[in-house]
Amino acid sequence: MMTNKLTPLVQSYRQQQRCLAGFNINDIYDLHAVALAANELDLPFMAMTYPPVAELNGTYLCRKMVDGFAQIANNDIFLHLDHSTSVDLCKRAIDDGYDSVMIDGSHGSLKDNIAMTKEVVAYARSAGVSVEAEIGKIMGRDVVVKSEDDYLASVADVKALYEEAGPDLVAVGIGTAHGFTPSTPKIHFNRLQEIANAIPAPLVLHGGTGIADEDIQRAIKMGIAKINIGTIVHSTYMREAHKEIDADIASAYPPVVMKSVIPRVQAVVLDRLKAVNPHL
Known part of the structure; x- marks a missing residue:
């Protein structure tokens, strides 16, 4: 059984009013950018694979990719399966050595959510893997909400x-909402405080791309110990890669293109890490 370093870390972060930043990564290039930014501030981070990434590349290859970058990281890199609605995918990730999995049963009934989470937790315990669950809804993408009571x-x-x-x-x-939003999301801090008072678990804030820095920092003081950041990373990656390729598509060569793109993604990640860690 592997040693679970993640759960004690986020538990201590909740007590210290600190927060672990998780970044959705897709390949070696954006992971490289995140690792360099984290090294710059001497921080651990979470490398998160969204289900399409885990399915396309395979959870085993994702584990090996992170293992490779662990050789250049100054601190821990925690590999996480993000927003899986599949118990089977969570189990596959656990078998392949992920540090953490998220089972997202928030779109079903509370009864089904509890049952799915319970099954993944039971499977993860013997492997020393952390489990994240979700309650309520994170807006954006294909999530449709009708009222506050709905999310x-x-x-x-x-x-x-x-x-x-x-x-x-x-x-x-x-x-909060995934991705870019037309206006700054309205965070219900009163509800966050009620939840923080109700359970001792480290809480997670999704939709980190569109949240104002001051709201991130306020949420951390109220029990948020992990934040997810994705859209700003992959959109910067794709936009900057497109610029480089479009400048001379006939002779575009991946190592040359990415040598220019990685520092630009790194700068965005560094900015988000500073928002999450204003004490640095």
Whole structure:
């Protein structure tokens, strides 16, 4: 069984009002950029693979990719499966050595969410893998919400999920959204405080791309111990790669293109790390 270093870390971060930044990565180039930025500030980070990335590349290859970059990292890199709605994919990631998996049952009933989370937690425990669950909804992408009651995490539901299924981290719907948003998301800090008072688990804030720095820092003081950041990273990567390729598509060569792109992605990651760690 591997040693679980992640759960004690985020538990201590909640107590210290600190936060672990998780970045959605797709390949060696954006992972390289994140690792360089984290080294610059001497921080650990979480490399998160969204299900399409885990399915396309395979969870085994994703594990080996992160293992390679661990050789140049000054601190721990935690490999995480992000937003999996599949129990089987979570189990595959656990078998292939992921440090953490997220089972997202937030789109179903509370009963089904608890059952799915409980099954993944039971499977993960013997392997020393952390489990993140979600309650409420994170807006954006294909998530449709009709009212606040439709996306805000219920305190009673949060308690039920945590007490009955036992996840190590809990992502909560408090008004954030995935991706770029036309306006700054309205975070319901009162609900966040109620949830933080109700359970001791480290809480997770999704939708880190569009959240104002001051809101990130306020949320960390209220129990958020992990934040997910994705869209700003991959959109910068794709935009800057496109610029380089389009400048001379006939002779574009991946190592040359990426040598220019990586520092630009690194700068964006560095900016988000500073927002999450204002004490540095």
